[in-house]
Amino acid sequence: MxxxxxxxxxxxxxxxxxxxxxxxxxxxxxxxxxxxxxxxxxxLPQKCKICDKVDCKQRKRAAEVDRVHRWQREGDKFHASIDKSMEQIANLDMEIRNLNYEKARRRQQV
Known part of the structure; x- marks a missing residue:
């Protein structure tokens, strides 16, 4: 103690x-x-490192989603790019979920 x-x-x-x-x-x-x-x-007025990482990954995810929507509006030319971006979005979702889980686990330890 x-x-x-x-x-x-x-x-x-x-x-x-x-x-x-x-x-x-x-x-x-x-x-x-x-x-x-x-x-x-x-x-302290700033956010913790985990929140900064979550914010960064959410911005990356939003950019990928905008890119996919733009490619879908332009037509049938970008199937491979859309598939790759959808895979990146799924990976970012998993990373964001894991970071939020880590943050909740830290709060329970107190």
């Missing part, structure tokens, strides 16, 4: 900061007991 700083992002996620204070259970110098308690919480 040693004390650490905590950084809380605008999206609600957090990360641990620097070590601040030993607890009563740990008597050895330079060692920590392993449990983390919050010494001080700093609120």
């Amino acid at each position: 040693c004390f650490y700083e905590q950084h809380r992002f605008a999206c609600g996620d957090y990360k641990w900061g620097n070590f601040r204070q030993h607890c009563n259970k740990e008597y050895r110098m330079g060692e920590t007991c392993g449990m983390k308690l919050v010494f001080h919480t700093t609120h």
Whole structure:
């Protein structure tokens, strides 16, 4: 139960900061007991890295969807390109789902 700083992002996620204070259970110098308690919480205005990755992948997905719609309007010329873009959209959907799952898992750990 040693004390650490905590950084809380605008999206609600957090990360641990620097070590601040030993607890009563740990008597050895330079060692920590392993449990983390919050010494001080700093609120940060930006989003966490996972949210930044999700936003980036959603922008890529939107660009692919726009590209597919444009190719479909132009006619029957771009079948291979449309298939490739649809595959990329499916991959991006899976990556976004995995990132959201990771974010939910981190929130449950608190």
